[in-house]
Amino acid sequence: MSIEVRIPTILRPYTSGEKLVTAQGITLAEVISDLEINYPGIGERLIDENGLRRFINIYVNDEDVRFLDGLQSVIADNDSITILPAVAGG
Amino acid sequence: MRFDSLLDSVGHTPLVGLPRLSPSVDVRLWAKLEDRNPTGSVKDRAALAMVLDAERRGVLTPGATLLEPTSGNTGISLAMVAKQRGYQLICVMPENTSAERAQLLAIWGAKVIYSPAAGGSNEAVRVAKGLAAENPDWVMLYQYGNPANALAHYENTGPELLADLPSITHFVAGLGTTGTLMGVGRFFREHKPDVSIVAAEPRYGELVYGLRNLDEGFIPELYDETLLTTRFSVGPSDAVRRTRELLELEGIFAGVSTGAILHAALGIAAKAVAAKESADIAFIVCDGGWKYLSTGVYEGSLDEAEVALEGQLWA
Structure with missing residues (x-):
């Protein structure tokens, strides 16, 4: 099983510039652990001791995981994950 | 009506x-x-509410200059309200917004200071906060943190x-x-x-x-x-x-x-x-x-x- 993860510009130094990578896992936390194995250092840019970092938003199929089950959100095959920094609108 | x-x-x-x-x-x-709404945007509600609230609090006095970071729509609404109420308006707007926004701001008499495209509204907020610190007599209503913005929607x-x-x-x-x-x-x-x-x-x-x-x-x-x-x-x-x-x-x-x-x-x-x-x-x-x-x-x-x-x- 393989899940597509979109990486924002600011984190691409960890993925050798790749915009779109694949990862595995049944929960978001597992997917992030798998990313960390292949792209060391990326994990701590996403998560700190309190969970998802304040200025990081992660979406599973366009839905913000903070309104799903956070890091325990269940990821299914063919789901797509998008990581974005929080920016201003308005 | x-x-x-x-x-x-x-x-x-x-x-x-x-x-x-x-x-x-x-x-x-x-x-x-x-x-x-008057300028064709939902932002008229927040702009009017923030100006009226600042007037009530005594923050805005006749002839004052307003400063606001905006991707455009709030700026246009504020420009319309400011013109009616007798204030100047300076908007800090990212340069990657549509041409019509700049034209509309000019029509209602606002001045525009552009912020870099990269970083979007974040940059506009950062530049506006810097300008506000340098020009303490300007009034920044600051739509992102002004309770009157949300209150307009709560009340109306x-x-x-x-x-x-x-x-x-x-x-x-x-x-x-x-x-x-x-x-x-x-x-x-x-x-x-x-x-x-x-x-x-x-x-x-x-x-x-x-x-x-x-x-x-x-x-x-x-x-x-x-x-x-x-x-x-x-x-x-x-x-x-x-x-x-x-x-x-x-x-x-x-x-x-x-x-x-x-x-x-x-x-x-x-x-x-x-x-x-x-x-x-x-x-x-x-x-x-x-x-x-x-x-x-x-x-x-x-x-x-x-x-x-x-x-x-x-x-």
């Missing part, structure tokens, strides 16, 4: 049903036409929705300053707590997320996550497709951010149909399409429109 002045006419917008886009008689979509938009649609089950709006969602969300939490509050957040091209580091991220001070039921990220392709469907099927000529909101609303509607539940889903038409004509989103293929929006702050 008669009002004493243009400013008195802000709000009281129509709520119209969408018979063709609604999936069934039990799952209905309703559009709140905020483009019927929310009650209007409940009065027009007592059976409302979902409210969907765009997430920018978060003022609309926070105000309407708080109103429904107090008056009809079972209403779901759904945020549709525009997902721009990469340029807009071009932060130098993650600590530069930005969350509006007004934002209270507990008021939302869920939050969707909507990309330009879905936003443009829905903007065109709204025009084609229901005759509503709206801006692209409304397409993003409609996309989220249709997702909610599809879930209700699948669950065999009835739903009355109200969403915000933020503004009309006029300001976006030059972007090319109403012409050509969807792919061409998406390319035209790349790097633009389209919401």
